[in-house]
Amino acid sequence: xxxxxxxxxxxxxxxxxxxxxxxxxxxxxxxxxxxxxxxxxxxxxxxxxxxxxxxxxxxxxxxxxxxxxxxxxxxxxxxxxxxxxxxxxxxxxxxxxxxxxxxxxxxxxxxxxxxxxxxxxxxxxxxxxxxxxxxxxxxxxxxxxxxxxxxxxxxxxxxxxxxxxxxxxxxxxxxxxxxxxxxxxxxxxxxxxxxxxxxxxxxxxxxxxxxxxxxxxxxxxxxxxxxxxxxxxxxxxxxxxxxxxxxxxxxxxxxxxxxxxxxxxxxxxxxxxxxxxxxxxxxxxxxxxxxxxxxxxxxxxxxxxxxxxxxxxxxxxxxxxxxxxxxxxxxxxxxxxxxxxxxxxxxxxxxxxxxxxxxxxxxxxxxxxxxxxxxxxxxxxxxxxxxxxxxxxxxxxxxxxxxxxxxxxxxxxxxxxxxxxxxxxxx
Amino acid sequence: xxxxxxxxxxxxxxxxxxxxxxxxxxxxxxxxxxxxxxxxxxxxxxxxxxxxxxxxxxxxxxxxxxxxxxxxxxxxxxxxxxxxxxxxxxxxxxxxxxxxxxxxxxxxxxxxxxxxxxxxxxxxxxxxxxxxxxxxx
Numbered sequence: 001x002x003x004x005x006x007x008x009x010x011x012x013x014x015x016x017x018x019x020x021x022x023x024x025x026x027x028x029x030x031x032x033x034x035x036x037x038x039x040x041x042x043x044x045x046x047x048x049x050x051x052x053x054x055x056x057x058x059x060x061x062x063x064x065x066x067x068x069x070x071x072x073x074x075x076x077x078x079x080x081x082x083x084x085x086x087x088x089x090x091x092x093x094x095x096x097x098x099x100x101x102x103x104x105x106x107x108x109x110x111x112x113x114x115x116x117x118x119x120x121x122x123x124x125x126x127x128x129x130x131x132x133x134x135x136x137x138x139x140x141x142x143x144x145x146x147x148x149x150x151x152x153x154x155x156x157x158x159x160x161x162x163x164x165x166x167x168x169x170x171x172x173x174x175x176x177x178x179x180x181x182x183x184x185x186x187x188x189x190x191x192x193x194x195x196x197x198x199x200x201x202x203x204x205x206x207x208x209x210x211x212x213x214x215x216x217x218x219x220x221x222x223x224x225x226x227x228x229x230x231x232x233x234x235x236x237x238x239x240x241x242x243x244x245x246x247x248x249x250x251x252x253x254x255x256x257x258x259x260x261x262x263x264x265x266x267x268x269x270x271x272x273x274x275x276x277x278x279x280x281x282x283x284x285x286x287x288x289x290x291x292x293x294x295x296x297x298x299x300x301x302x303x304x305x306x307x308x309x310x311x312x313x314x315x316x317x318x319x320x321x322x323x324x325x326x327x328x329x330x331x332x333x334x335x336x337x338x339x340x341x342x343x344x345x346x347x348x349x350x351x352x353x354x355x356x357x358x359x360x361x362x363x364x365x366x367x368x369x370x371x372x373x374x375x376x377x378x379x380x381x382x383x384x385x386x387x388x389x390x391x392x393x394x395x396x397x398x399x400x401x402x403x404x405x406x407x408x409x410x411x412x413x414x415x416x417x418x419x420x421x422x423x424x425x426x427x
Numbered sequence: 428x429x430x431x432x433x434x435x436x437x438x439x440x441x442x443x444x445x446x447x448x449x450x451x452x453x454x455x456x457x458x459x460x461x462x463x464x465x466x467x468x469x470x471x472x473x474x475x476x477x478x479x480x481x482x483x484x485x486x487x488x489x490x491x492x493x494x495x496x497x498x499x500x501x502x503x504x505x506x507x508x509x510x511x512x513x514x515x516x517x518x519x520x521x522x523x524x525x526x527x528x529x530x531x532x533x534x535x536x537x538x539x540x541x542x543x544x545x546x547x548x549x550x551x552x553x554x555x556x557x558x559x560x561x562x563x564x
Contacts, residue, residue: 026525033437034521035534054496057461057503070499073526154492169518172495174526189518227452227487228515257489257517402457402469 002031002186003038011182019083022072023181030175031186040187044149044166045091045180046136046156048173049123051116052097053379063122071177084127086183092131092141093123094152095317097379100132100347100372105340107381128180132372133346135159135246135317143168145268148191150176155250155316155395157259162249165268167191170259190260196269197278198262200225201285204235206293211322212412214240215247215394217288220296222255224286232262232276239266243322250316251394300397300410305427308388310406311420312375313413314344315393320352322413323369327358329417335366336423347371367420376400390419429562432538434512436557437521440530442510446548446561447481449473450541455491455519459498464506473546482550483508486541488519495522502527510552512540512559530554 004012012028014021031039058066068078085091096116099106103113124130131139134153137160143149145165151157152173160166169189179185189195202221207213221231231252240248240263252261262270270276313326326343335341343362345353350369353359359369375382375391376399383389386406391397397410409416409425419425449472453459458468464479478501488494501507511531513520524531530552544550544561551560 030521030525033524033531033533034516034518035435035437048493054461054500057500069503073499152492157492170492170494171518172522173493174495174499175518175522186521227489228517253492254490257487257519259492399456 002028002036008039008184017083019078019080020086020182022074022076022078023178024184026073026178027175027182027184027186030178031188034186034188036186036188038187039184040148040191042089042148042150042179042183042185044141044143044147045089045176046094046131046141046151046153047091047123047128047176047180048094048152049128050093050096050120051112063119071174073174080126081122085180087127089180089183090141091128091180092136093120093128094132095134095374095377096132096372097377098373099370102370105368105370106373106378107384108378131346133317134374135346137164138317138319139346139348148185150179150185152176154253154259155246158249158253158261159246161190161196161260162262162267163245168259170257194278196260197230197280198232198270198276199229199283200231201282202231202233203285203287204233204237205287205289207290208235208237208240210412211244211247212392214244215251216293216296216300218248218251219255219300219394219398220288220292222252222258223296225252225256225258226284227257229256230258230260230262232264232270232273232282234264239263243319246316247394254395254398297410300394302407302409303427304407305425306388306407308390308409308419308423308425309338310340310383310386310388311390311416312342312344312396313392313416315374315391315396318343318345318349320349320356323349323353323358323362324356326413326417327361329414330365330367331361333365333421335420339420339423341367341420342370343367344370344374376403380404388425390416390425392416429560430543432535432540432543432559432561434532434557434559435534436554437516437533438524438528438531439554441555442482442530442552444480444482444509444550446484446544446546446550447473447476447478448484448541448544448546450486452485452487452489454489455494455497459501461497461500462504462506464501477506478508479506480509482510482512482552484512484540484544486514486539487517488523492519494519495526498523499526510550512544512550512552514539514541532557532559
C-alpha cells in the first residue's frame, strides 16, 4: 500500500482534474509494482514530445487520442489541450526528431515538420518549455542535490545523478510524462540515498586526457559493468572537464543501464571511497587499460579506410566551447564538395555561436550548425545513401550502425573535421 | 514434474504460456520489432523468436532509458507477452509492467528463474500470490 499525502489524495480524488488524476493513478500503480511505500515530489522534467516515431503506431491525427494511448496508457481520451502539467515541476522538451528549422537538410518532409510543430504547440500550451536538447544542463535546467527529477535522456540522468547529486531513475517516456503531469514519482531506486552507492571500482590505467579518451573510457566501463551496478572511477588522472565528463556519462549509459557514476574525489557523493561505497566496499574491481581502450575503439570505428560524405559532431549536444574549437580549426579552410558537415547543439547555443562569430566561420567553410536533434533521433533519412559517416560521439557511433550500411568512423573532432576537408577517412 | 518458485507479485492476475527465457534480457533500442514482437537484437539467444503470448523470463531490463516504450509500441500493434517473470525488478521493467499490464512476478531472492526455467517450459504466473509454477517440457 502506497502512503499518500493529503495533496496526493486530493489529486487522486480528481481535485486537480482528470489528467492529473490519471497520471497519479499510473504513478501509484508504478510504485506498487516496484514495491515503493511512498512518493516523492518531482520538480524538474525533460520529456520526449513532438511527433516522436512511436506515435505513428496510432492511426489518428487527434493528439488527445495519441497522447492518451501512448503516454497515459488508456483508451479514455484525456484532454491535454486544456490541462496544464504540474505547476510545481519545470518541464522542458528533450531532443526532437528534426532540426528546429530545416527539415530538408535532414531528409524529412514538410508534412512531418508541420505535424511536429503542431504537437509541440499543444505541449507548449500545457506548460512545457522548449529546450529540445539531450544536454538541458547547458541551458539552466539543473536539478540540484537532493532534488528529484525525471528525464527521457539517459546521459542527462547520469549527469544529474552523478555530478549534481540530484535524484532520478531511468524510467522511460511514459513515466516521465506521468510524473511531469502529477509532480510525483515512486520513492525508490536512486531516489533513496541507500541505493546510490558504488558497487564496482574502475581503475583507469589508459590515457584520460581528452573528450575522446573519456568517451572511450565510458564506453568500456559500460561494457564491463555488471547489470544493476554503479561504478566508482579511480586512478591517477586530472578531473574531467565539462566537455569530457559529458562524453563519459553518455557512453557509460550507452553500453550499460547505469545512470549513476562516482568519480573519486570529484563527484559530490564520491569524495572518498568510504563515501562512494557507503563504507561497504565494492563487490569487484576492474582495470581499464590501453588494451581495453583499443578493443572499444575497434567496436566503434571501422578498420578500413574509405570515402566520407557525412560528418556529424556533437553527441551529446555541443557546448559553445566545443563549437569555438571547431571554428578555430576550420578558419580559412573548406569542407570538401559533396561532404555534409553538421554540428549538433541546442538552439540557444547556436545563437551564442552566431553572435560570437563562430557560426559565420563554420558556414563559410561549408558546414552547418544544426539544432534540437541528432542523426540517431532523425533516423536513416539523414544519411541519404551515404558511403561513409564520421562521428565524434561514441553513443552516436554505437547506435548508428543499426541504421545504415555506410562505413562508420569514430574519432575526435579534429580527425572528423580532417575527414570532412579531405572527403576520406585514413587509418 | 512441477516446480514452484516464490517471488513478489507485481502485476496481479494469472497467466499461462510457454516460457521464453532471455538470461541477458532484451535491449531497448533495436531489441524487438515493434510490429511483430520478434526479437531483432543482434546475437541474442532468441533472435528471430516473437515475445507474443509467451511468458518472458528475464533478469532485469537492459539499455535505453525508454525500454518500456518499445513494449508499449508492440502492444499497440497487438503484440505482448502473456506474463513476465523477472529476477530483480528495476525502474525500466516497472514502467513496462504498468504499460503492458500482463501478470508479473518479480524479486526472487533465493533461486534465479533465468537459471531454473528453460525456454519451452509451460509456466503459470500468479501475480496475486507471487507464485510461478513450472511444468517442464
